[in-house]
Amino acid sequence: MPEHDLALLVDAAYEAGRIATGFKGPAAQSWDKSDGAGPVTEADLAVNTMLEHRLPKARPDYGWLSEETEDSAERLSKDHVFIVDPIDGTRSFIAGTKTWAHSFAIAKQGIVIAAVIYLPMLDLMYTAAANQGAFLNEKPIHPSDQPNLNDAKILATRHNLDPSHWSGEVPGFKRSHRPSLAYRMALVAQGRFDGMITLHPCWEWDVAAGDLILREAGAICTDKTCKSLQFNNPHPKVNGVVAGGEAVHSQVLSALRPT
Numbered sequence: 001m002p003e004h005d006l007a008l009l010v011d012a013a014y015e016a017g018r019i020a021t022g023f024k025g026p027a028a029q030s031w032d033k034s035d036g037a038g039p040v041t042e043a044d045l046a047v048n049t050m051l052e053h054r055l056p057k058a059r060p061d062y063g064w065l066s067e068e069t070e071d072s073a074e075r076l077s078k079d080h081v082f083i084v085d086p087i088d089g090t091r092s093f094i095a096g097t098k099t100w101a102h103s104f105a106i107a108k109q110g111i112v113i114a115a116v117i118y119l120p121m122l123d124l125m126y127t128a129a130a131n132q133g134a135f136l137n138e139k140p141i142h143p144s145d146q147p148n149l150n151d152a153k154i155l156a157t158r159h160n161l162d163p164s165h166w167s168g169e170v171p172g173f174k175r176s177h178r179p180s181l182a183y184r185m186a187l188v189a190q191g192r193f194d195g196m197i198t199l200h201p202c203w204e205w206d207v208a209a210g211d212l213i214l215r216e217a218g219a220i221c222t223d224k225t226c227k228s229l230q231f232n233n234p235h236p237k238v239n240g241v242v243a244g245g246e247a248v249h250s251q252v253l254s255a256l257r258p259t
Contacts, residue, residue: 006129008058009104009116015054016047016102017120020087026096039090044068047086047102055082055104062106065236067205073234080108081232085205088117089180098122103182105208107231115209117182126186126213134189134217143219143244144191149173149251152194152244155184160197167257181241185210188243189217195244197252199224204236210243220249224256 023043030041048068056064059082063075066084075081082104087093089100098121106114117126126141128134134141146152150172157177161170176193178184184196185207211229214221222228224240231238242252 005059005106005114006116006127008055009106009114010125010127012051012054013102013104013116013118013125015050016086016104017118019043019047019050020093020100020102021120024096026094028094030090030094039094040068041087041090041094043093044087044090048084051082051084051086051104055084063232065204065232067203071236075232076234078232080106083107083112083204083208083231083236085182085203088182088206089178092179097179099178099180099183101180101182101186103180103205103209105212105231107208110230110232112208112212112229112231115212117186117209117213119180119183124186126189126209128213128216130212130216132216134213136186136190141190141217143188143214143217144194145245145247146194147247149195149248149255152248154244154248154252155187155193155196156198160199165199165257166255168255171251171255181206182210185214185221185241185243189214189219195242195248195252197240197242199240199256201237201239202241204231204233204238207238207241211241214243218245219243220246222249222253224253225259226253 063078063081085103092100113130152173221243
């Protein structure tokens with residue numbers, strides 16, 4: 001990894017926050033994407049325009065994958081690729097709440113090596129680089145050591161508690177939710193929650209940064225079949241995400257119905 005890749009992402013995140021907070025969420029122009037892909041706002045696109053100019057200019061040999069840019073197979077031939085979500089939690093942004101994030105990552109040969117999750121409205125900057133640990137506002141973070149899934153605090157949508165996903169009874173953990181999937185992953189890396197579960201396929205830009213931040217914090221992050229997450233796939237999705245400390249992660253996977 002070039003020495004300044006993480007610094008490049010951090011600088012871009014601060015600029016993204018400046019741009020996004022210049023819009024008033026409920027007043028920003030918004031519309032629904034085609035094929036049920038969710039909402040987008042003029043703020044998402046303004047941030048994406050900045051990123052698409054700034055990041056590839058700094059690393060012209062890197063590929064590009066963004067939620068708000070039409071995908072191209074050109075990235076598949078690149079050793080490194082930017083994977084970015086200009087605003088993760090757009091519904092939160094539109095609602096005028098604070099739990100939306102900028103989520104930026106760089107993957108090398110499918111493995112994330114630099115990552116930033118930034119929540120400008122909460123002044124939270126999560127960062128990680130390969131083999132260098134994970135940090136919140138420059139202070140090291142670590143996951144919880146909760147030993148019992150039934151006593152755990154887990155971030156998940158209600159859909160994930162449907163009995164069809166579980167081998168027996170749904171575990172009795174306490175469920176919570178945050179709109180931004182990247183923020184959910186960061187909160188687990190920070191130890192504020194014991195784990196997170198999302199069992200449906202996830203877009204790479206939603207989870208790439210969180211994957212590295214979790215792993216560098218000391219948590220375990222896999223797909224729902226316990227495979228390590230791989231990025232820059234031809235179809236840019238991963239097979240769900242299960243993350244947490246060692247005990248919680250293991251117990252979630254043991255309790256899920258085999259697929």
